[in-house]
Every structure is written in structure tokens, then in C-alpha cells.
Amino acid sequence: MGVSRSMKRAFKYRFRPTDAQAAELLRTFGCVRKVYNLALAARTEAWTTRQKKVGYRETSVMLTGWKKTDDLAYLAEVSSVPLQEALRHLQNAFARFWGKSSKYPRFKVKRKSRASAQYTRSAFRYADGRLTLAKMAAPLEIVWSRPLPVVRAQRALSRKEKGSANHAKARTRVARVHGWIADRRRDHLHKLTTRLVRENQTLVIEDLTVRNMVKNHKLARAITDAAWGELRRMLQYKTAWYGRELIIVDRWFPSSKLCSVCGAIADQMPLNVREWTCESCGTTHDRDENAAINLLAAGLAVAACGADVRPQREYSSHSGRSVAKQEGPPARVGIPSPRGRGPGQKNLGSVKAPPASRYT
Structure with missing residues (x-):
């Protein structure tokens, strides 16, 4: 036992x-x-x-x-x-x-x-959502960045006898709290995706296998809370609404292990490594920033050539077209400012899912 x-x-x-x-x-x-x-x-x-x-x-x-x-x-x-x-x-x-x-x-x-x-x-x-500390006459003005946990409602439900009227009322209260949390999360995703689509002509995201990632029991809850799958779904239909372009880079593209300066690929890159130094050129990278730069460079290649790009390997893109390996190092590309954009030039933005540990 x-x-x-x-x-x-x-x-x-x-x-x-x-x-x-x-x-x-x-x-x-x-x-x-x-x-x-x-x-x-x-x-x-x-x-x-x-x-x-x-x-x-x-x-x-x-x-x-x-x-x-x-x-x-x-x-x-x-x-x-x-x-x-x-x-x-x-x-x-x-x-x-x-x-x-x-x-x-x-x-x-x-x-x-x-x-x-x-x-x-x-x-x-x-x-009633107000916190008052000892020796203080008035409550503190709290900025609730996330909803309070539902432990109290869940415990109250577990103490009720199944089939009773009180149990039904407690279930309704728990469902109401969970619905409120889901509404908060959905509202945040809508605001984020709408802003991204409105500010960029082309968006580049990574084809993450969320279903396999949640098998990691240490990160499953954080990944689920981040709702990466819903983020991608919203970007897909909103880019279609606004006439924008969404480029999905192959999941095997080594965005994190690829040095955005010289093009060298690190041998290993476990999830706990958030910063790493390239052995070829000596550049120190932030894992997420480096991956975002590489994804944006791949998106630029797709926008210019109409095919996906993956270094060191030949593979098929989502459109079915096969492309050869990239010969030179990837271009270091920034996101052009709308004010400095010339005639006919597009805004390009890369969307890199934040590490799940930031939501814990």
C-alpha cells in the first residue's frame, strides 16, 4: 500500500x-x-x-x-x-x-x-479576494496575475456524500471555478495571437509534438497550462482571416542546437540547459533566443524560396517538396520595425514557445 x-x-x-x-x-x-x-x-x-x-x-x-x-x-x-x-x-x-x-x-x-x-x-x-496583513488597517491592492488555486473547492466536494444535493452544489462550484480559469487562459491566448497576427505579415512557428511532450510527467502540467496546441490553432485560423502567412518549421529542425552565428550544431542539448556556448565560434547563446533566430531565418528561406530548409539533412517539407541541405551558415535576421520598413517589405516574426518551467 x-x-x-x-x-x-x-x-x-x-x-x-x-x-x-x-x-x-x-x-x-x-x-x-x-x-x-x-x-x-x-x-x-x-x-x-x-x-x-x-x-x-x-x-x-x-x-x-x-x-x-x-x-x-x-x-x-x-x-x-x-x-x-x-x-x-x-x-x-x-x-x-x-x-x-x-x-x-x-x-x-x-x-x-x-x-x-x-x-x-x-x-x-x-x-472576498482581499488580503490584509497584520498591523495594517486596509487590505493590499493585489494584481491577480493568475487565478487562485481551486483546492478549497475540491476539498469541499470530496467531503460531500455522493448523490446528495450538497454534492451536486459543490460540483457546480468546482465546475464554475474551472470554467473561470479556462476563460482567463483563453482570453490571454486570444489577445496574444491577435496582436502577433496584426503586427506581422509572416509568422514562423515550430511544429511541436505536444502529445508526446506531455508524457514528461515533470513538465506535463506546465505544458498543459501553457496551451501550446491552442496557441497554434488560433494562429492558423487568424492568419487565414487577416491574410497573413503562417510557416510551420519541421519538428526535426535543430533550432535549439544550431548556432545562429556560424551554423555549427551542438551534439546534445538537454532541456535543463538554458544557455550554451558554441564550440566552433565561442558565441554564448540563450537557448530560446537562439532558437527564435534560427526559426526566423528558416521562415525567411521559405518566404523567399517556397521550400523548407533544414541543415545537414535532406527532408520533405509540408508541401511535399524536398530541399537539399543548407550549405552556408544561417543568416542572422532581426524583426524589421514597421517604421523602418521599405515599400513592399514584409514584417516577419518568429514565435518560439516559452519553456514550460516559466509557468510553474
Whole structure:
């Protein structure tokens, strides 16, 4: 019988605090950094002078005493939860150090360390899409870049008895949330594809085998969320609507492994390699930018010659015409600006699907 494991998911959201909220957050960040450094100094001094290990409980008692002093009385003006969490983070850092999995904890510096504070459930209130942190009178104005997870609705459904009226209501709520998420995703794809088609005369995309790519269980969910197949479908019918040209480059075209400067092809290019250096010319490439340049060059060849181009191999294009291998290095092509386009010159744009890891 297998052991079920629960996994926590983190979501990033942007918010626009007021001047008062921004000041409160900056004050909290400073207090968190101060408490972390004080606790680190106390634990270091105890070990170096008395060979004594000081843990989280001792530093928590120290924090109470620090708040009662005149010099550190300002620590009581912010929420105590982020300060306690800073002590827990320090405890975890020491645990990793004693376990020989990381170096000795370092002091936080204002200009170099990331300003952050962690609030647990007891230090914030979320209701009706509004988030209010402790010590703040008004909720934060959040920019919801993606919908909130549907875990709560799914859990409520699982607790209802099947066949009951409450179960039917819970199913309706879950379906409504999923429909809202699908509408958000579809709206984004429509806006993106419409902008691409309107701004370019010719679009070049890669013939990705999404069905096979989702077999990778580590990337399947992210690829599905990105909806690459729907993106291609929209581009196909919208280019027909607007009288544009859509060129689909063969899936075996080595867009990522091909150096866009000298034309050399790398032997291997696993998915975890996001930057690579060409062994022939020494040029360092961003994986996606290099692939987009190569796809655009292939699209230019199709637009000019009416046939697909694939280096180092002869193959058949979608139109059934076979072409020989490309002799010289591919041309480094940029996307012409509409303002600088001459008479009769076309806009060309390459569409490279972003890596699925960016959606996770």
C-alpha cells in the first residue's frame, strides 16, 4: 500500500501598496533583518566562547527581552509573526550547517540581502479576494496575475456524500471555478495571437509534438497550462482571416542546437540547459533566443524560396517538396520595425514557445 504525500504549491502575486503600507512593509523588512542578525550573533558568540548550542526556543526568549529594551523597542511596532519566522529560518540554516549540507549562516546586509517577510495564517486575513496583513488597517491592492488555486473547492466536494444535493452544489462550484480559469487562459491566448497576427505579415512557428511532450510527467502540467496546441490553432485560423502567412518549421529542425552565428550544431542539448556556448565560434547563446533566430531565418528561406530548409539533412517539407541541405551558415535576421520598413517589405516574426518551467 503506497504512502500518499501532500505537496505545497506557491503562487507569486504582485500588489500595489499605499504609501503607508509601503512604509510598514519596509519597517517590517528591516526588523526581520535585525532580529535575524541579532540571533545569529548570539548563537555564534555562545558557540565560540562557551561551546554551547543555542536553539530556536532560546532566541525566541531573547526576542522578548530585546523588545523591552530602549534601543530595540521598535521591534514591538511590527507584527511578531515575521520576526518569529526569521528565527525559524535561522534555525533551519543551522540545521543544514550541522548536517553538512550548507555553509555557516551569514549575516544579512541591507543592500545585498533580499528584503522579505513571511506571514503565517495567524498574521493575515483573506476574504472576498482581499488580503490584509497584520498591523495594517486596509487590505493590499493585489494584481491577480493568475487565478487562485481551486483546492478549497475540491476539498469541499470530496467531503460531500455522493448523490446528495450538497454534492451536486459543490460540483457546480468546482465546475464554475474551472470554467473561470479556462476563460482567463483563453482570453490571454486570444489577445496574444491577435496582436502577433496584426503586427506581422509572416509568422514562423515550430511544429511541436505536444502529445508526446506531455508524457514528461515533470513538465506535463506546465505544458498543459501553457496551451501550446491552442496557441497554434488560433494562429492558423487568424492568419487565414487577416491574410497573413503562417510557416510551420519541421519538428526535426535543430533550432535549439544550431548556432545562429556560424551554423555549427551542438551534439546534445538537454532541456535543463538554458544557455550554451558554441564550440566552433565561442558565441554564448540563450537557448530560446537562439532558437527564435534560427526559426526566423528558416521562415525567411521559405518566404523567399517556397521550400523548407533544414541543415545537414535532406527532408520533405509540408508541401511535399524536398530541399537539399543548407550549405552556408544561417543568416542572422532581426524583426524589421514597421517604421523602418521599405515599400513592399514584409514584417516577419518568429514565435518560439516559452519553456514550460516559466509557468510553474
